[in-house]
Amino acid sequence: MRMVDLIIKKRNKESLTESEINWIINGYTEGKIPDYQVASLAMAICFQDMNVDERFYLTNAIVNSGDAIDLSNITGKTVDKHSTGGVGDKTTLALGPLVASCNVKLAKMSGRGLGHTGGTLDKLESIPGFNIELSEDDFIKQVNDIGIAVISQTKEICPADKKLYALRDVTGTVESIPLIAASVMSKKIASGAETIVLDVKVGSGAFMKDLEGAKELANAMVKIGKKFNRNISALITNMEEPLGEAVGNSLEVIEAIETLKGNGPREFEDLVLNLGAHILVNAGVAESIDTAIGILKTQIDNHEALNKFKEFIKAQGGNELVVNNYDLLPKAKYVYEVKANKTGYIKAINATAVGNYAMMLGAGRETKDSVIDLAVGLKIKKKIADYINEDSIIGEIHSNFELDEIKIEQFRQLFQTSDEKVIKTPLILGVVK
Amino acid sequence: MRMVDLIIKKRNKESLTESEINWIINGYTEGKIPDYQVASLAMAICFQDMNVDERFYLTNAIVNSGDAIDLSNITGKTVDKHSTGGVGDKTTLALGPLVASCNVKLAKMSGRGLGHTGGTLDKLESIPGFNIELSEDDFIKQVNDIGIAVISQTKEICPADKKLYALRDVTGTVESIPLIAASVMSKKIASGAETIVLDVKVGSGAFMKDLEGAKELANAMVKIGKKFNRNISALITNMEEPLGEAVGNSLEVIEAIETLKGNGPREFEDLVLNLGAHILVNAGVAESIDTAIGILKTQIDNHEALNKFKEFIKAQGGNELVVNNYDLLPKAKYVYEVKANKTGYIKAINATAVGNYAMMLGAGRETKDSVIDLAVGLKIKKKIADYINEDSIIGEIHSNFELDEIKIEQFRQLFQTSDEKVIKTPLILGVVK
Numbered sequence: 001m002r003m004v005d006l007i008i009k010k011r012n013k014e015s016l017t018e019s020e021i022n023w024i025i026n027g028y029t030e031g032k033i034p035d036y037q038v039a040s041l042a043m044a045i046c047f048q049d050m051n052v053d054e055r056f057y058l059t060n061a062i063v064n065s066g067d068a069i070d071l072s073n074i075t076g077k078t079v080d081k082h083s084t085g086g087v088g089d090k091t092t093l094a095l096g097p098l099v100a101s102c103n104v105k106l107a108k109m110s111g112r113g114l115g116h117t118g119g120t121l122d123k124l125e126s127i128p129g130f131n132i133e134l135s136e137d138d139f140i141k142q143v144n145d146i147g148i149a150v151i152s153q154t155k156e157i158c159p160a161d162k163k164l165y166a167l168r169d170v171t172g173t174v175e176s177i178p179l180i181a182a183s184v185m186s187k188k189i190a191s192g193a194e195t196i197v198l199d200v201k202v203g204s205g206a207f208m209k210d211l212e213g214a215k216e217l218a219n220a221m222v223k224i225g226k227k228f229n230r231n232i233s234a235l236i237t238n239m240e241e242p243l244g245e246a247v248g249n250s251l252e253v254i255e256a257i258e259t260l261k262g263n264g265p266r267e268f269e270d271l272v273l274n275l276g277a278h279i280l281v282n283a284g285v286a287e288s289i290d291t292a293i294g295i296l297k298t299q300i301d302n303h304e305a306l307n308k309f310k311e312f313i314k315a316q317g318g319n320e321l322v323v324n325n326y327d328l329l330p331k332a333k334y335v336y337e338v339k340a341n342k343t344g345y346i347k348a349i350n351a352t353a354v355g356n357y358a359m360m361l362g363a364g365r366e367t368k369d370s371v372i373d374l375a376v377g378l379k380i381k382k383k384i385a386d387y388i389n390e391d392s393i394i395g396e397i398h399s400n401f402e403l404d405e406i407k408i409e410q411f412r413q414l415f416q417t418s419d420e421k422v423i424k425t426p427l428i429l430g431v432v433k
Numbered sequence: 434m435r436m437v438d439l440i441i442k443k444r445n446k447e448s449l450t451e452s453e454i455n456w457i458i459n460g461y462t463e464g465k466i467p468d469y470q471v472a473s474l475a476m477a478i479c480f481q482d483m484n485v486d487e488r489f490y491l492t493n494a495i496v497n498s499g500d501a502i503d504l505s506n507i508t509g510k511t512v513d514k515h516s517t518g519g520v521g522d523k524t525t526l527a528l529g530p531l532v533a534s535c536n537v538k539l540a541k542m543s544g545r546g547l548g549h550t551g552g553t554l555d556k557l558e559s560i561p562g563f564n565i566e567l568s569e570d571d572f573i574k575q576v577n578d579i580g581i582a583v584i585s586q587t588k589e590i591c592p593a594d595k596k597l598y599a600l601r602d603v604t605g606t607v608e609s610i611p612l613i614a615a616s617v618m619s620k621k622i623a624s625g626a627e628t629i630v631l632d633v634k635v636g637s638g639a640f641m642k643d644l645e646g647a648k649e650l651a652n653a654m655v656k657i658g659k660k661f662n663r664n665i666s667a668l669i670t671n672m673e674e675p676l677g678e679a680v681g682n683s684l685e686v687i688e689a690i691e692t693l694k695g696n697g698p699r700e701f702e703d704l705v706l707n708l709g710a711h712i713l714v715n716a717g718v719a720e721s722i723d724t725a726i727g728i729l730k731t732q733i734d735n736h737e738a739l740n741k742f743k744e745f746i747k748a749q750g751g752n753e754l755v756v757n758n759y760d761l762l763p764k765a766k767y768v769y770e771v772k773a774n775k776t777g778y779i780k781a782i783n784a785t786a787v788g789n790y791a792m793m794l795g796a797g798r799e800t801k802d803s804v805i806d807l808a809v810g811l812k813i814k815k816k817i818a819d820y821i822n823e824d825s826i827i828g829e830i831h832s833n834f835e836l837d838e839i840k841i842e843q844f845r846q847l848f849q850t851s852d853e854k855v856i857k858t859p860l861i862l863g864v865v866k
Contacts, residue, residue, distance in 0.1 A: 003603075004604065004605050005605075007604060007605030011476070011479065011605050034468070035467070035468070036467075036468035036472040036600060036604055037603060038469070039469035039470070039473040039476075039604075040473060040476045040604035040605055041605075043440075043444070043472075043476035043477050044476050044479075046444065046477075047476075047480045170437050170469070170470060171437065171472075172437050172438075172440030172441040172444050172477070173473060
């Protein structure tokens with residue numbers, strides 16, 4: 001087999017076979033196929049796509065490039081959730097304890113990654129004492145005991161994906177449905193859960209900017225999941241503005257706790273309930289989405305979900321008293337309440353710019369070695385369609401350094417207003433199963 | 434400027450600016466931009482093309498990556514000819530002396546290259562004593578004195594093209610009109626001649642397999658040439674079978690000499706006359722193609738063209754007596770006359786397979802370090818549309834090792850016959866100016 005012939009095959013819109021795809025991914029992972037040939041193939045895929053079988057083979061080859069997590073010793077239903085990412089996404093923190101309280105099991109190994117704020121691991125680490133470094137045996141035991149554990153990856157999951165992603169990032173080949181789908185799904189499959197719910201975000205603050213593309217991606221991932229015999233569905237959700245109010249690590253932990261207490265921002269609660277409902281239905285725990293939402297609401301009302309979060313924190317060595325005393329979490333030195341200084345209906349909040357602002361405060365990781373400030377971040381108090389006047393508090397800036405008026409004004413500029421009423425796009429734009 | 438942004442720009446079918454293209458080619462030549470980014474860009478160009486301006490900028494950037502040949506000290510019209518390559522292409526050997534005898538000047542620096550048979554330099558070296566290593570001063574002087582010189586490159590012409598071509602060859606990005614056009618034209622422009630005639634071959638034995646593609650390529654190259662203020666045109670010529678009869682180095686020298694004597698294979702003579710006529714018209718030496726062909730035929734009839742070839746050989750240290758005594762050229766130990774062993778009309782002669790057969794005999798260069806056997810090769814005595822019977826001599830094999838019946842039969846298999854009459858495609862399929 002010659003790599004150049006396979007590149008030409010794909011360039012000519014022919015399909016690659018399973019053995020060809022395996023040969024490419026093995027060769028690339030082992031360093032036998034050079035970056036320039038894979039870059040050229042990736043660009044050809046951007047134009048010529050891959051069919052359902054090729055996408056499955058590619059995902060499988062990436063899974064087989066590394067270790068898979070064995071969840072077979074967990075009794076009961078294992079579930080996993082994936083979000084394509086967005087600013088202020090603290091979903092796992094609230095969703096995990098909520099569904100675990102309904103007797104499905106979330107066994108999650110996470111990586112850290114780069115981003116505007118930290119990942120789930122960083123957010124959990126803002127809880128004093130929280131330990132994300134468990135052995136695999138302790139991890140499995142904890143999931144069997146209390147239904148939830150989130151730890152740092154102990155194994156090498158999908159090394160081919162890491163290598164491929166790094167290459168795509170610098171060769172203009174990130175935006176390709178088959179390549180994105182295989183990248184996401186390989187990690188989900190290697191993570192071992194039987195039930196998977198995907199949250200595909202769409203809008204100015206998301207990776208997918210338009211609904212068509214988001215639907216196509218959701219479809220692609222669900223089809224791959226089904227070929228691996230997973231119980232899988234995907235929600236397509238609106239990401240025209242940051243999710244909820246909080247952007248920043250300990251601020252997001254607080255918002256997740258408030259949501260488990262029934263006091264979360266309405267939209268964030270809706271998202272958590274809908275994702276949770278799909279998990280319960282896919283896992284066979286509830287018959288319908290409506291029934292499932294009822295069950296989840298009950299778990300919030302009767303504090304079972306919040307108790308599960310406390311149990312989870314305690315099991316991993318954290319101080320569970322945080323749930324009633326937010327002063328135990330890292331706090332920023334300065335909190336600026338920002339007034340609108342203008343009137344009108346909010347028509348847009350640039351989520352990417354919000355993320356960059358949080359990053360400027362130190363909430364995120366620009367390079368692998370960046371140190372995150374867990375205390376800092378933003379609260380977005382007014383959202384799209386809200387009417388504001390000059391005195392309205394539109395948000396808060398939590399910073400560990402003093403901010404001048406220029407910086408405060410930059411925050412104000414994140415909000416665009418209109419004299420006319422604004423109609424809000426619904427949160428859930430579609431479901432793919 | 435970031436390379437990834439330029440790749441994405443091209444992927445999205447936007448045009449690159451002159452400064453962007455210069456930045457890419459400079460960066461790549463200097464090793465600052467890695468192969469994988471250029472490979473990805475090249476694949477994007479395969480799909481999204483380049484407009485006329487981009488093609489010009491790319492060609493110019495490649496020219497500027499190395500030295501250009503300065504022909505300004507040559508008095509009179511300088512001309513150059515390029516063929517996109519084919520099996521049995523000895524055109525330069527006959528065309529050069531022919532047009533030089535009409536008072537236009539061919540100053541050619543050649544590279545060696547790989548191929549089924551040697552290049553022009555190798556063919557000339559089959560003439561005893563012929564020296565292709567002249568200084569630039571001697572080269573210019575010889576052109577001024579006798580109107581023709583062909584030597585080995587003394588300068589580094591278009592290093593960016595060498596690097597790009599090597600990369601395209603292994604990344605499935607060879608077949609791209611703008612990239613082929615820029616590659617060919619950069620070398621023509623750097624070679625300095627004012628008048629250029631291109632021979633774009635089309636057919637099973639050529640790089641371009643279909644007429645549409647060949648026309649597109651010819652158009653692309655002519656447009657680039659005009660932007661450089663060259664007097665340029667292109668012939669699109671048929672390459673469904675090897676050109677002329679001879680394939681192999683000294684065999685092709687003999688065929689070129691025979692053509693200058695007026696005894697060449699009809700089609701090869703036609704090609705030489707037509708290319709020559711376009712050169713004379715482009716250079717302003719003749720008013721029309723018909724007039725030019727008349728002039729060229731006269732130069733053959735009155736032996737001026739042959740005398741020019743003798744002068745050319747002598748000027749570069751070769752033994753000009755070869756033109757009347759072919760025994761002075763390298764001769765193969767064995768010559769096999771091959772009979773058809775079947776009857777019918779020849780409908781196809783696989784030119785690529787003919788080339789591979791010549792390569793097997795040792796006539797060509799598979800790697801840079803291969804030693805060429807200048808004596809060996811093939812003669813294709815029957816061509817498409819010819820009727821043959823079992824006793825017809827279809828060709829000769831000139832070899833320096835003994836061939837068994839299996840090898841002889843392989844030669845026969847190069848010819849496909851049909852019971853029905855075959856209509857031959859014309860040699861010249863189009864002219865682009």
